[in-house]
Amino acid sequence: MRHHRAGKKLGRDSAHRKALYSNLTGALIEHGRIRTTEAKAKAVKPIAEQLITLGRRGGIHARRQALAYLRSQDVVHRLFSDVGPRFAERPGGYTRIVKLGPRQGDSAAMVYLELVDYVPAPEEAPAAARSRPRERAAATT
Structure with missing residues (x-):
């Protein structure tokens, strides 16, 4: 029986699980926000x-x-x-989990795991929308 056994297995052996946690925490630190399943986010948050x-x-x-x-x-x-200096005055609680809803393929609960001071970068317009058809037509004549 698994009484008093901390942590989730997530269907992986110990080496795969350790690599998963390392990769997810590295991506969180690098990007500020990651999109993952709720179970993985809850497992990675304390790390x-x-x-x-x-x-x-x-x-x-x-x-x-x-x-x-x-x-x-x-x-x-x-x-x-x-990241460390940004949270120098904060005594803990550096991350949050924001629920997104089920994933289309398998209905797994998806979430954002993000740093609490994360601000999304403004999105640029697609390249096709930026080019002007009139300028291209004038250049060909």
């Missing part, structure tokens, strides 16, 4: 919170601990130079 706390703490030992988990110098650099 991301701990890593951001390491980023707040700073220091070489904290940096090495984060690098051992994330395995990407670029993500660790972003964690310690950008």
Whole structure:
């Protein structure tokens, strides 16, 4: 029986699960928001919170601990130079889960896992909408 066993298995063996958590937390730190299933987001949220706390703490030992988990110098650099200092005055609760509804293919509950200070970038108009037909027609004649 699984009494008092913390954590979800998510249908993966331990190495695959660890790689999944590492990749999801790295993507969250890099992009500020990720779209994933609710179960994965709930499993990754405490790990991301701990890593951001390491980023707040700073220091070489904290940096090495984060690098051992994330395995990407670029993500660790972003964690310690950008994300950690942004949350320096916040005592916890760095992430939020925003429910999106079911995924079309299998009805899995989808969510955004995002940093609480995440601001979406303004979207640009598509390239086809920006080009003007009159200018192209005038250029051909």
